[in-house]
Amino acid sequence: MQGEPVTYWPRATPEAERGAVRGITVVGEEVLHRPCREVAETAFGTPELAALVDDMAAxxxxxxxxxxxANQVGVDLRLFVWDITDEWGVRHVGHIANPVLDDVPAEDRRLVEEPEGCLSVPGPYRxxxxxxxxxxxxxxxxxxxxxxEGRGYFARCLQHETDHLRGHLYLDRLARKERKSALQEMRDSRDQVFAxxxxxxxxxxK
Known part of the structure; x- marks a missing residue:
């Protein structure tokens, strides 16, 4: 099952309209630094899981x-949402539970170095x-x-969010000096970002 193209989608999605805004966890909180649990079979199709998706979208x-x-709102589950417009002007909106990234064949692997930020690291980009x-x-x-399937910025988003569910942040991919400077920048800017x-x-x- 792939995403379904539409000619129009509201800026605030139906999920975001229904959902409540939750607090976002910040680097250093334990739930961000350990692998998340699988969404159980019994959770699919329940009002509780639907409400969590709505709250995450909001x-x-x-x-x-x-x-x-999910662990960015303090919930220890393998689940993430996205709402992103890629560099070709295509907007991607959705959610996925228990995601697994495919291995990319060596001949198709192309690394792109671009700035990346994170809602749980408020402020800095690296x-x-x-x-x-x-x-x-x-x-x-x-x-x-x-x-x-994602390319470019959307591919970066899919990898970034899957990393979260493994207990990793983009900071973990930085050299020690870069990580230290990013954390200092976060401390300097977090109050403004939270406001x-x-x-x-x-x-x-909300």
Missing amino acids: TNHAAEGAGLA VVPRLDRAVVRGRDQDGRPLVI RRAAAARRLG
Whole structure:
């Protein structure tokens, strides 16, 4: 099952409209630094899982994020959402549970170095090498199989969010000096970032 193209989708998705904005975890919080649990078979199709997807979409929207993993709202589950416009002007919106990234054959592997940020590292961006193509397989909130392919910025998003579910942040891909400078920049800017997110949530009535 692939994503389905549409001619129009509202800026605030139906999920984001329904959902509540949750607090976003920050680097150093334990839930961000360990692998997440699989979404259990019994969870698919439940109101609880649907509400979590809605809340994650609302939280990502209010924070003006490209994607958000469940452990970024303090929930230890292999689940992430995305709402991202790639460099070709195509908007991608969705969610996936229990995602697994396909291996990319060596002959098709092309690393691209681009700046990358993270809602759980409020403020700094740093250059991180990522593959320019990613295919992720998993299931939607009702348990239906999903196969999502991304290129460019969307591929970076899929890899970044899958990393989160393994307990890794983009900081873990940096050299020690770069990581230290990013953490210092975060400490200097986090209050301003948090205030901006809170103001956005109020404007959205969340």
